[in-house]
Amino acid sequence: MTEDRFEQIMRQLEVKPLGNEERVRFTEKLDKRINRYQRRAVSFYRMSFGMGIAMLALIAISVISIWSSMHQIDGDGQDYMTELNVLNGYYGYSETSSDTLNEGYVDLLVSEYIGEYGTSSSDYLIGDLSDEEIQYIENNLDVGDIL
Amino acid sequence: MKDQNEKELVERARAGDRRAFDELVKENRDKMFALVYRMTGNRESALDLLQDTFFTAFKKMDRFRGDAAFSSWLYRIASNLSINFLRRKKIVSFLPFSGVHEETQKYEMTDLAESSELMERAARAVESLPPKQRLVFNLRFYEQMSFPEIAAILDRSESAVKTNYQKAVEKLRDRLKDFR
Numbered sequence: 001m002t003e004d005r006f007e008q009i010m011r012q013l014e015v016k017p018l019g020n021e022e023r024v025r026f027t028e029k030l031d032k033r034i035n036r037y038q039r040r041a042v043s044f045y046r047m048s049f050g051m052g053i054a055m056l057a058l059i060a061i062s063v064i065s066i067w068s069s070m071h072q073i074d075g076d077g078q079d080y081m082t083e084l085n086v087l088n089g090y091y092g093y094s095e096t097s098s099d100t101l102n103e104g105y106v107d108l109l110v111s112e113y114i115g116e117y118g119t120s121s122s123d124y125l126i127g128d129l130s131d132e133e134i135q136y137i138e139n140n141l142d143v144g145d146i147l
Numbered sequence: 148m149k150d151q152n153e154k155e156l157v158e159r160a161r162a163g164d165r166r167a168f169d170e171l172v173k174e175n176r177d178k179m180f181a182l183v184y185r186m187t188g189n190r191e192s193a194l195d196l197l198q199d200t201f202f203t204a205f206k207k208m209d210r211f212r213g214d215a216a217f218s219s220w221l222y223r224i225a226s227n228l229s230i231n232f233l234r235r236k237k238i239v240s241f242l243p244f245s246g247v248h249e250e251t252q253k254y255e256m257t258d259l260a261e262s263s264e265l266m267e268r269a270a271r272a273v274e275s276l277p278p279k280q281r282l283v284f285n286l287r288f289y290e291q292m293s294f295p296e297i298a299a300i301l302d303r304s305e306s307a308v309k310t311n312y313q314k315a316v317e318k319l320r321d322r323l324k325d326f327r
Contacts, residue, residue: 001323001324001326006316006319006323009269010269010273010288010319011266012268012269013185013269013273015184015289018180019179022194023176026194026197026198027172028200030202033198034202034205037206041247095315112152
């Protein structure tokens, strides 16, 4: 078979161009596919954006809650220490002082106790007696007589 | 002028202009259909491949650098899809009860001057070529592309493409040797 003959035969294998119906079908299908792809792409971006926002909110809430709980511990501790310092200052007691009570501290507690519960007449009476009078009472007062 | 127009359309399509893309589809639709039809030998499959070609082009529009003509890029996509189609079909045809072997692939032939038997034989001869040889033959013989162009589209060396073409022609001639 000559080259020309071969070419002549092969050239006759023509492709029938797209018909109107095929063209419309192709265009419709392609449009549908592209629109669906674009919608999916948009919804994916929207979903990613939404997820991003939700993640950020979650992170923000976590950070705030961690920060606030830490702050609360600090605050409570601070309040407690402040109260303690006030009391210590009031009572003249500090962490550096020894654990044994000093006289001034005891006097203060006693006077505070007296101030709180009031003083009885006997307190005043005893307080008014002189040393000699007390000595006399000790020597001559018999508890049985009183009872 | 045409090239300039195509460049503008490509730029607009890349920027997301759907009308520009539709214009590009309209410009290249028939050329691409001819190739995929010659590769599949079936109008429905060819329409599906045509759709896949333009859909892939739409999705990957941002990857088109514009170094070559837009149609060359489309030919490349269509060629790859056609080769994959034929490979898949070959694999599926081996499966029992696939039904593919029952499908008759016929070339659409218009204005036949020769006997139907000769044309039938010629069509069968083209169909029997291995996918790559068939593709190279179609691009060279029917789309009238140069070997360097085909080599660029298929990402192969020019000599490999020439060899593919020569082998394809030899096989076709051999299968048509009974006809004068």
